[in-house]
Amino acid sequence: MPLFGDLFLSEITKKPVFDPKGEIIGRMRDAIVVKGDPLPKVSGIVVERKKALLHIKWENINIFNKRILSAYCTADTADAYEMNDKDLLAVRDILDRQIVDANGVKVVRVNDIKIEGYEGDAVLVAVDVGMRGILRRLGIEHGSEEFLRLFKTSMPYNLISWNYIQHLKPKLKTITLTVPRQMVSDLHPADIADLISQMSREEGAHLFTDLDIETAADALSELQPEMQAQLINAMEPEKAADIIEEMSPDEAADVLSDLPTAKAKEILEHIEKEEAEDIQELLGHEEDTAGGLMTNEFIAYPPETTVAEAMERFKKDAVEIESAYYIYVTDGAEKLLGLVSLRELLLSDPSSKLSVIMETKAKTIHPDVDEMVAAEIISKYNLIALPVVDNEGVLLGIVSIDDIIDRLLPPSAKRNRRRL
Amino acid sequence: MSRWKRFLLFLSVMGPGIITANIDNDASGITTYSVAGARFGYSLLWTLIPTTVSLVVIQEMVARMGVVTGKGLSDLIRENYGVKAAFYMMLGLLIANFGNTVANMAGWAASMEILGLSKYVMVPVGAITIWLLVTKGSYRFVEKILLFACLIYFGYVVSGLMAKPDWHAVLKETLVPRIQWDSEYIVLSIGIIGTTITPWMQFYLQSSIAEKGIKKEDYKASRLDVVIGCFITDIISFFVIVTCGALLFPNGIRINEAAEAATALKPLAGDYAHMIFALCLANASILGAIIVPLATAYYICEAMGWEAGVNKSFKEAPQFMWIYALTIILSSLVVMIPGAHLVFLMVLSAVLNGLLLPFVLVFATLLINNKGLMGEYTNPKSYNYISWGTVVTVAVLTIFFVVATIFPLA
Numbered sequence: 001m002p003l004f005g006d007l008f009l010s011e012i013t014k015k016p017v018f019d020p021k022g023e024i025i026g027r028m029r030d031a032i033v034v035k036g037d038p039l040p041k042v043s044g045i046v047v048e049r050k051k052a053l054l055h056i057k058w059e060n061i062n063i064f065n066k067r068i069l070s071a072y073c074t075a076d077t078a079d080a081y082e083m084n085d086k087d088l089l090a091v092r093d094i095l096d097r098q099i100v101d102a103n104g105v106k107v108v109r110v111n112d113i114k115i116e117g118y119e120g121d122a123v124l125v126a127v128d129v130g131m132r133g134i135l136r137r138l139g140i141e142h143g144s145e146e147f148l149r150l151f152k153t154s155m156p157y158n159l160i161s162w163n164y165i166q167h168l169k170p171k172l173k174t175i176t177l178t179v180p181r182q183m184v185s186d187l188h189p190a191d192i193a194d195l196i197s198q199m200s201r202e203e204g205a206h207l208f209t210d211l212d213i214e215t216a217a218d219a220l221s222e223l224q225p226e227m228q229a230q231l232i233n234a235m236e237p238e239k240a241a242d243i244i245e246e247m248s249p250d251e252a253a254d255v256l257s258d259l260p261t262a263k264a265k266e267i268l269e270h271i272e273k274e275e276a277e278d279i280q281e282l283l284g285h286e287e288d289t290a291g292g293l294m295t296n297e298f299i300a301y302p303p304e305t306t307v308a309e310a311m312e313r314f315k316k317d318a319v320e321i322e323s324a325y326y327i328y329v330t331d332g333a334e335k336l337l338g339l340v341s342l343r344e345l346l347l348s349d350p351s352s353k354l355s356v357i358m359e360t361k362a363k364t365i366h367p368d369v370d371e372m373v374a375a376e377i378i379s380k381y382n383l384i385a386l387p388v389v390d391n392e393g394v395l396l397g398i399v400s401i402d403d404i405i406d407r408l409l410p411p412s413a414k415r416n417r418r419r420l
Numbered sequence: 421m422s423r424w425k426r427f428l429l430f431l432s433v434m435g436p437g438i439i440t441a442n443i444d445n446d447a448s449g450i451t452t453y454s455v456a457g458a459r460f461g462y463s464l465l466w467t468l469i470p471t472t473v474s475l476v477v478i479q480e481m482v483a484r485m486g487v488v489t490g491k492g493l494s495d496l497i498r499e500n501y502g503v504k505a506a507f508y509m510m511l512g513l514l515i516a517n518f519g520n521t522v523a524n525m526a527g528w529a530a531s532m533e534i535l536g537l538s539k540y541v542m543v544p545v546g547a548i549t550i551w552l553l554v555t556k557g558s559y560r561f562v563e564k565i566l567l568f569a570c571l572i573y574f575g576y577v578v579s580g581l582m583a584k585p586d587w588h589a590v591l592k593e594t595l596v597p598r599i600q601w602d603s604e605y606i607v608l609s610i611g612i613i614g615t616t617i618t619p620w621m622q623f624y625l626q627s628s629i630a631e632k633g634i635k636k637e638d639y640k641a642s643r644l645d646v647v648i649g650c651f652i653t654d655i656i657s658f659f660v661i662v663t664c665g666a667l668l669f670p671n672g673i674r675i676n677e678a679a680e681a682a683t684a685l686k687p688l689a690g691d692y693a694h695m696i697f698a699l700c701l702a703n704a705s706i707l708g709a710i711i712v713p714l715a716t717a718y719y720i721c722e723a724m725g726w727e728a729g730v731n732k733s734f735k736e737a738p739q740f741m742w743i744y745a746l747t748i749i750l751s752s753l754v755v756m757i758p759g760a761h762l763v764f765l766m767v768l769s770a771v772l773n774g775l776l777l778p779f780v781l782v783f784a785t786l787l788i789n790n791k792g793l794m795g796e797y798t799n800p801k802s803y804n805y806i807s808w809g810t811v812v813t814v815a816v817l818t819i820f821f822v823v824a825t826i827f828p829l830a
Contacts, residue, residue, distance in 0.1 A: 096503065098495075134507065
């Protein structure tokens with residue numbers, strides 16, 4: 001077992017590596033990291049000998065601790081090593097990179113890496129994101145500790161366990177971020193959207209493609225239009241279609257309308273027929289009108305439905321729908337006859353018909369009317385949703401208060417965030 | 421693409437280059453140009469041409485890195501050269517920018533004194549206003565103020581035209597270099613380069629371009645923004661030198677500070693020129709005092725991996741808030757010490773900036789030639805010549821400057 005106890009990566013980099021005779025093979029340059037169970041482990045080290053690089057496999061390492069590095073092989077018997085993008089190198093690829101710390105959504109950096117001996121392997125157990133890591137790299141950790149002891153204080157360790165850290169794409173050199181992904185999916189989609197808009201484009205795109213479809217759809221709807229188009233445009237049409245399908249039709253239409261026409265068509269072809277028709281219908285409306293703002297997901301039942309039946313059906317139908325606060329009552333030709341609020345429904349006698357309890361003088365709006373008028377009506381009559389009907393009185397969709405608020409007051413991630 | 425579309429595209433990416441370039445003309449810049457014009461007339465004008473070339477090349481490189489990598493310069497230095505390089509670079513930046521902030525606060529104090537307002541009142545007022553503007557206002561609001569404030573700089577152009585210089589002489593001195601082997605002359609020419617190409621603006625420009633999320637395809641428009649910005653900077657510098665060269669130099673008036681230039685202009689050019697100089701100086705100083713401390717705090721925290729943000733509390737982002745607060749508070753206090761040797765502090769900050777600049781440029785040039793980072797967007801050869809040439813020139817000049825400051829015999 002070459003490694004007992006623990007060490008920090010910075011304590012061994014640039015240290016001499018000895019062969020069995022006590023000759024220096026070269027200096028430790030980097031550690032090759034491979035997937036291990038449960039944590040990543042060191043599969044070998046890269047040693048720099050003059051200008052050449054040598055690869056010493058873990059099996060060939062004799063002693064591996066913070067004082068001594070030694071190998072069973074000699075400079076002549078070790079393999080040559082060539083830098084490549086396939087290996088994940090601890091110093092090159094992990095050290096100094098940014099991490100998204102899900103614990104409060106802050107961006108920290110990898111100041112050092114803690115390695116521990118476990119069943120004969122050197123396992124990466126944690127990253128140091130604290131002041132100690134920085135001071136250690138500067139070579140003044142010990143001095144600072146002594147100095148602080150004068151004031152009877154000490155420096156805390158600030159480590160993040162590797163359990164919380166996962167690489168997005170270890171093989172790619174361009175990835176500069178390890179994101180605690182399990183924790184990321186626990187984050188609210190709005191916070192993920194926030195993170196994506198703070199990252200560089202490439203990193204944001206990688207984080208986004210790694211999300212599960214539901215989370216991705218929710219996060220996408222929180223982003224600003226340019227960012228939405230950029231992320232979706234860069235994706236395979238099938239994957240993009242899956243995400244778009246998960247969104248409510250009005251949000252989906254908003255995203256698609258910002259894409260190049262060819263791409264939008266391609267994506268629509270991969271979406272389930274019914275859903276695609278809904279979206280296409282919405283795409284026909286101008287963006288700043290009630291029609292452009294509305295969703296065509298709503299709940300409508302015939303007038304002869306009883307309250308008890310309506311409640312039963314609602315339990316099934318509402319699962320798929322973003323906002324359902326009213327039940328609309330429509331005739332065979334889908335003309336809007338009236339509406340029943342959920343409150344009304346719960347308070348009514350289960351045997352009475354919807355036609356009896358419904359509000360018939362419901363406010364409605366035409367799809368071509370400006371969205372601000374819709375906002376005014378909703379505000380004036382304290383509505384949660386406003387039905388959109390055409391000239392014949394056919395119910396086309398609803399504009400919900402959420403859509404209005406999003407339009408009047410962009411969600412935090414949509415605001416143009418800029419730091420100086 | 422139609423001409424109209426191209427113009428719209430330019431407007432959407434415009435900003436970072438022009439704002440950076442304008443704030444570049446802060447109190448120490450204006451001081452240097454005023455002193456240079458008063459002491460040597462037009463004869464230092466020619467230095468503006470090579471300086472502009474270097475400025476354009478360097479700013480273009482930094483802007484390109486921002487567009488291609490989507491990251492700030494301090495991020496790239498940390499990620500590619502490790503903690504040590506980043507730490508010492510940031511330490512240097514902190515000290516140099518503290519000096520810059522002192523210079524800006526001093527410029528603010530002096531311009532207020534000219535306008536008849538006591539510095540003991542106006543410096544705290546300025547510091548509190550900056551604090552409130554940055555911590556309570558949004559960046560969009562600040563950006564609008566900045567773009568508007570950039571227009572005020574054109575006051576210098578007006579005063580230059582009002583000074584009725586001998587354009588024939590101005591043109592000749594601009595185009596035909598005439599070096600004087602006088603230590604003061606050389607120190608001032610170093611000053612002109614040093615205040616035009618500063619370390620902090622490289623960080624500021626790259627970050628603001630990265631933050632703006634400009635795409636590779638739109639890079640050409642962004643480059644135009646940067647180039648226009650560089651030209652505006654040097655046109656302003658040109659007119660400051662011309663004004664002082666036309667009015668103060670022939671009368672043998674020597675000055676040490678930009679504020680003295682404003683005072684000296686009063687009997688020669690009347691109230692307007694006097695007021696323009698005082699107001700422009702106040703504007704330049706306060707702009708520098710808003711941006712420089714904030715930028716410093718951001719880049720340091722970015723490089724070290726500390727939390728940053730103006731709307732965070734001292735508990736949430738302690739390093740960020742303390743760096744930002746202390747820079748403003750301490751520099752205000754330094755300026756208010758009665759009889760403080762401000763000129764000495766400004767020279768010191770110029771030396772520090774000069775010492776730091778070659779390192780920043782070396783990192784920038786190495787990074788931009790890194791194929792792994794930049795792909796096909798690495799530097800063309802000619803850029804590398806100019807960039808390395810600037811590194812060597814600045815390094816040699818700075819060493820000379822330090823020697824000349826410590827042993828002022830020559």
